[in-house]
Structures are given as C-alpha cells and as structure tokens.
Amino acid sequence: DAGITQSPRHKVTETGTPVTLRCHQTENHRYMYWYRQDPGHGLRLIHYSYGVKDTDKGEVSDGYSVSRSKTEDFLLTLESATSSQTSVYFCATRRELPIFNYGYTFGSGTRLTVV
Amino acid sequence: EDKVVQSPLSLVVHEGDTVTLNCSYEVTNFRSLLWYKQEKKAPTFLFMLTSSGIEKKSGRLSSILDKKELFSILNITATQTGDSAVYLCAVRVGGAQKLVFGQGTRLTINP
Numbered sequence: 550d551a552g553i554t555q556s557p558r559h560k561v562t563e564t565g566t567p568v569t570l571r572c573h574q575t576e577n578h579r580y581m582y583w584y585r586q587d588p589g590h591g592l593r594l595i596h597y598s599y600g601v602k603d604t605d606k607g608e609v610s611d612g613y614s615v616s617r618s619k620t621e622d623f624l625l626t627l628e629s630a631t632s633s634q635t636s637v638y639f640c641a642t643r644r645e646l647p648i649f650n651y652g653y654t655f656g657s658g659t660r661l662t663v664v
Numbered sequence: 665e666d667k668v669v670q671s672p673l674s675l676v677v678h679e680g681d682t683v684t685l686n687c688s689y690e691v692t693n694f695r696s697l698l699w700y701k702q703e704k705k706a707p708t709f710l711f712m713l714t715s716s717g718i719e720k721k722s723g724r725l726s727s728i729l730d731k732k733e734l735f736s737i738l739n740i741t742a743t744q745t746g747d748s749a750v751y752l753c754a755v756r757v758g759g760a761q762k763l764v765f766g767q768g769t770r771l772t773i774n775p
Contacts, residue, residue: 580761591668591752591765592707607762639706643761652698653763655706 552576555640555656562663568627570659572640574620580643581623582653583607583615585636592639598623630663637661666691670753670766678774681743685769687753688735697729697736698763700752707752710738740771748773 554573562568572581579600584592584607594607596615604615612634614626627634640656668689677683689697696714700707711720713729713736720727724743729736740747750770754763 582762584765589673589767591670591767592754592763593765594762597762641763652709652712654709657705 553640553642553654553656555638555659557659558657559660560662562630562661564631564663565629568630568661570625570638570640570661572623572625572656574623574640574642576642576644576654577620578642578644579620580645581617582641582643583613583623583625584639584641585609585634586639586658587636595625595638627661630661632663635661635663666755666757666764668753668755668764668766670751670769672769673767674770674772676772676774677743679743679745681773682739682741683743683771685738685740685751685753685771686735687737687766689753689755689764689766690734691755691757691764693758694731695756695758695761698754698756699727699736699738700754702750702752702768703748710751743773745773745775747771 552575556571582597583595586592593609595613598604598617616624638659641653643653671686696712698712699710711727716731724741727738750768752768753766
C-alpha cells in the first residue's frame with residue numbers, strides 16, 4: 550500500500566545478531582501493529598502501538614522489542630535473532646474514521662531469514 | 665485466549681464453481697469480523713462485518729456474519745483463476761483494536 554513502507558524487503562542474517570525492521574507510514578494513523586506470518590498460523594500479533602511512545606505486547610512478543618518515537622515510524626527489533634524468528638513480517642496501521650470502514654492497511658512485508 | 669479458526673485450510677476447485685469458506689471465532693470482546701485476500705504480498709481488505717444477518721456483497725463475493733453461532737462465511741460464485749489466493753478471516757477485539765487472525769484458507773482455482 551502506498552501509505553506504508555517496510556524496510557528492508559528481504560534480509561538474511563546470522564543467528565545471534567541484532568536486526569531492526571522499519572515501518573514508515575504517511576497516513577498519520579495512531580495505531581500501528583507488527584505481525585508475523587508463518588505457514589499454518591495466519592498472522593500473529595507481535596507488538597502494537599497506540600501513539601508515540603505508547604506500545605504494548607501481542608501474543609508472540611518474546612524476543613522482540615519495539616519503539617515509536619514519531620507517529621510515522623514503528624521499529625521492530627530482534628535483539629538476538631534466532632532461527633525460529635525466520636518469518637514474513639507485516640506492519641499494519643488502522644484508520645479510525647470513517648467508522649463504517651476503518652480497515653487495517655498492511656505493508657508489503659519483510660521476509661527475514663535467520664541462518 | 666482469543667481464537668479464530670478457518671476451514672477448510674486448503675481447497676481446490678475448477679473455474680466456474682462456487683465456494684464457501686468458513687470462519688468461527690471465540691473472543692472476549694468482539695467488535696467486528698474482517699475478511700482479507702492475500703496473493704503474493706500484503707493482505708487486501710474485502711469486507712468488514714459487524715451485524716448479524718446482513719450480507720455484504722462485492723461482485724461475485726459475499727459474506728455474512730452470525731453473532732449468535734459465532735461464525736462467518738465467505739462465498740465466491742463463478743470462480744475465476746484470479747480468485748486463487750489465501751483468504752484470511754480476522755476478528756477485531758476491543759481495547760487496542762487488535763486483529764486476531766485465523767490460519768487462512770488457501771484457495772486454488774484450476775482452469
């Protein structure tokens with residue numbers, strides 16, 4: 550989607566190294582989310598943010614941290630990457646108005662491989 | 665724990681067939697149910713359902729929600745090869761407005 554940019558698009562990293570994924574939005578949406586997608590699991594929520602410096606954990610937050618210092622940027626950090634964190638990571642934002650169609654918009658994803 | 669379950673997980677049909685995809689849910693603070701289509705990359709929004717019994721329709725796709733029985737169905741009529749994708753069901757839960765996803769249904773349409 551034109552309003553959300555994820556970087557990098559692909560990354561291969563070694564076990565034990567730190568990795569930061571970036572999500573940048575131009576929509577001025579308050580809510581931002583990080584999901585991971587693995588075969589057989591759909592999308593699972595890692596962390597989310599409901600404003601600058603306001604973040605909380607999702608269902609699979611172990612091994613991940615996030616930061617949101619500006620409305621437009623939401624960073625996901627793997628402090629010490631493990632092979633179980635090999636996945637496709639999606640960032641999403643949520644529009645709050647109009648209420649009848651406040652859908653979620655997803656970025657194009659980051660494919661992360663930990664070797 | 666909030667849970668969304670989709671069935672079937674995989675479905676292969678011929679072009680022109682009609683398919684029905686199922687989504688059941690158990691969540692503590694239901695707000696709405698959403699359907700997404702995912703091809704190569706990001707999920708794209710199809711429908712959002714909040715009220716029981718009201719069908720949402722877009723071309724050959726339609727969806728309905730049953731809040732008493734806690735499920736939704738997505739129908740696709742006269743399927744085309746371009747309908748091949750993973751279809752994701754998600755429930756928006758209150759508070760932080762999180763989406764809880766099902767596993768997805770991989771639909772393959774053969775010519």
